[in-house]
Amino acid sequence: MANVDDIINGFKNSNCAADNIFFQAVDEVLESIKPIIGEPIYNRHNILERLVSPDREVKFKVTWMDDNQNIQVNTGYRVQFNNALGPYKGGLRFHPSVNSGILKFLGFEQIFKNSLTGLPIGGGKGGSDFNPKGKSDFEVMKFCSAFMTELHKYIGPRIDVPAGDIGVGAREIGYLFGEYKKITSAYEGVLTGKPFMFGGSLMRPEATGYGVVYFADEMLKYANKADFKDRICSVSGSGNVAIHTIEKLYQLGAKPVTCSDSKGTIYDQRGIALDTLKDIKLNRRASLEEYAKTHTDAIYTKVEDYPDGGHEVWQIPVECAFPCATQNELNEVDAKTLIENGVQMVTEGANMPSTPKAITLFQNNDVIFSPAKAANAGGVAVSEFEMSQNASMSKWTYEKADERLEQTMRSICKRVHLTAKDYGVDGNYVDGANIAGFKRVADAMIAEGI
Numbered sequence: 001m002a003n004v005d006d007i008i009n010g011f012k013n014s015n016c017a018a019d020n021i022f023f024q025a026v027d028e029v030l031e032s033i034k035p036i037i038g039e040p041i042y043n044r045h046n047i048l049e050r051l052v053s054p055d056r057e058v059k060f061k062v063t064w065m066d067d068n069q070n071i072q073v074n075t076g077y078r079v080q081f082n083n084a085l086g087p088y089k090g091g092l093r094f095h096p097s098v099n100s101g102i103l104k105f106l107g108f109e110q111i112f113k114n115s116l117t118g119l120p121i122g123g124g125k126g127g128s129d130f131n132p133k134g135k136s137d138f139e140v141m142k143f144c145s146a147f148m149t150e151l152h153k154y155i156g157p158r159i160d161v162p163a164g165d166i167g168v169g170a171r172e173i174g175y176l177f178g179e180y181k182k183i184t185s186a187y188e189g190v191l192t193g194k195p196f197m198f199g200g201s202l203m204r205p206e207a208t209g210y211g212v213v214y215f216a217d218e219m220l221k222y223a224n225k226a227d228f229k230d231r232i233c234s235v236s237g238s239g240n241v242a243i244h245t246i247e248k249l250y251q252l253g254a255k256p257v258t259c260s261d262s263k264g265t266i267y268d269q270r271g272i273a274l275d276t277l278k279d280i281k282l283n284r285r286a287s288l289e290e291y292a293k294t295h296t297d298a299i300y301t302k303v304e305d306y307p308d309g310g311h312e313v314w315q316i317p318v319e320c321a322f323p324c325a326t327q328n329e330l331n332e333v334d335a336k337t338l339i340e341n342g343v344q345m346v347t348e349g350a351n352m353p354s355t356p357k358a359i360t361l362f363q364n365n366d367v368i369f370s371p372a373k374a375a376n377a378g379g380v381a382v383s384e385f386e387m388s389q390n391a392s393m394s395k396w397t398y399e400k401a402d403e404r405l406e407q408t409m410r411s412i413c414k415r416v417h418l419t420a421k422d423y424g425v426d427g428n429y430v431d432g433a434n435i436a437g438f439k440r441v442a443d444a445m446i447a448e449g450i
C-alpha cells in the first residue's frame with residue numbers, strides 16, 4: 001500500500017512534463033493531510049492511491065469547419081475523477097494551453113472543493129485546446145456542436161454534469177446544450193451555467209466572484225479585522241470571476257483598483273469602472289487596452305513591460321488581493337512585493353493561482369490566505385442549485401439563490417477554520433480545507449466499498 005512519500009516520489013519520477021501542474025496540486029493536498037492520513041482506516045482502504053488517479057479520462061478528436069471552409073482539428077477531454085459524493089461535476093475549459101495535466105489538476109482540486117460545499121457532487125473537469133478568441137459566434141457554435149457529438153456519450157444529469165470555466169461562458173454552454181438536446185432528444189439538466197431562459201439558475205453568473213468575497217468577509221471576521229469598507233483591493237483577471245469579485249467588493253464598500261488580462265494590467269487609482277470593464281470584456285470581448293483609452297487617469301501596463309520575474313498587478317500596494325485569472329499567476333516575487341506593501345489578506349478566486357513558494361511566504365508573514373478550493377466554491381455550489389432546480393422543474397428567485405450562496409460560503413469558511421483549529425494549525429486555511437474536504441470524500445469511499 002502506497003504512503004504519502006511513495007506517491008509523491010512516484011509523481012516526481014514520472015517523465016510527463018504536462019503532469020507537473022497536476023503533481024503541484026496533489027503535493028499540496030498530500031502534505032496537508034499528513035496528520036490524518038496515518039489513521040489506520042485510511043491506510044487499510046488504500047485511500048490515497050485510489051484518490052490520486054481519476055476514475056477515467058476520455059480524450060477525443062474534435063473536427064469542425066471554420067468560416068473559410070477550412071477543416072480544423074482540436075482535442076477534447078473529460079476527466080471523471082471521483083464520484084463518491086455525487087455525479088462528476090466540474091467545468092469545461094477552452095484555451096490553447098489545455099492538456100491532460102491541466103485537466104487532472106483541475107479535476108483533482110474539484111473533488112475537495114465540491115466536498116467542502118457539503119452538496120452531493122463529485123469531481124471532474126474537461127475542455128479542449130480550442131481557442132475561442134477571435135472566432136465568430138458561428139465558429140464557436142460549430143466547435144461546440146462537434147465537441148458535444150463526442151462528449152454526450154459520457155455525460156448525463158446523474159452521471160457527469162459539466163459547466164463553464166476559462167473560455168466557456170453562457171454562449172458556449174447554450175450551444176453545447178442545444179447539441180446535446182438534438183442528439184439525445186432529452187431536455188434535462190446535463191450542463192449548468194445555462195442562460196436563465198432555458199434552465200439556468202439566477203445568480204450562477206455572479207456566483208463564483210460573489211462567493212469569493214463572502215468567503216473573504218468571513219475570514220476577516222475570524223481574524224477580528226475590520227470589514228471591507230474603504231479597503232483598497234487588487235483583483236487580477238477580467239473574466240467572469242474577476243468581474244463579479246469586483247462587483248461584490250464595491251457592494252461591500254471596498255475599492256478594487258486593478259484588473260488584468262492575458263495582454264496587460266489596468267491600475268485605476270479611482271477604482272475600476274465596472275460598467276466600462278463589463279462593456280469591454282462581456283459585450284465586446286476586447287482587450288483591456290481599450291479601458292485606458294476612455295479612462296485616461298488609469299495606467300495600462302503591457303505584459304512585456306512587467307517587472308522581472310513578477311506580475312504588474314501585484315506591484316500595487318493594497319490591503320487585500322484577489323487572484324482571479326489563472327494558475328500560477330502569483331509567484332514568490334509577487335508575494336514578496338505584496339507583503340512589503342502591507343497586504344493583509346489574499347483570497348484565491350482562480351484555481352491554484354498562487355505558487356507553493358508564494359503560499360509559504362504568505363503563511364510565514366501572517367497574511368490571511370485562503371486557497372481556491374474553499375474560496376471559489378460558490379460557482380459550483382450554485383451549479384448544484386441549478387441541478388436541483390432542473391430536477392424539480394422549479395425556479396428560484398435571485399434573493400433565494402444569493403442567500404443560499406452566502407450561507408454556503410460562510411459555512412465552508414467556518415468548517416475550514418474549525419478544522420484547522422482542531423488539527424492544531426489555527427488560521428491555516430490550506431490545511432483546514434484539504435483535511436475537511438478529504439475526510440468527507442474518503443469516508444464516502446470507504447462506506448461504498450471498492
Ligand code: NDP
Nearest residue numbers: 165166167208237238239240241261262325326350351379
Ligand atoms: P474567463 O474566461 O471568464 O476569464 C479568464 C480571465 O483570465 C481573462 O481575463 C483572461 O484574459 C485571463 N487569463 C486566462 N488565461 C490567462 C493566462 N494564461 N495569462 C493571463 N491571463 C489569463 O474565466 P473565469 O473568470 O471563469 O475563470 C478564471 C479562473 O477562475 C480560472 O482559474 C477558473 O478555473 C476559475 N474558476 C472559474 C469558475 C467559474 O464559475 N467560471 C468557478 C471557479 C473557479 P483574456 O481576456 O486576455 O483571455
Ligand code: 2IT
Nearest residue numbers: 090091163165379380383
Ligand atoms: O472550477 C470550478 O469550480 C468551476 N469552473 C465551476 C464548476 C461548475 O461545475 O460549476
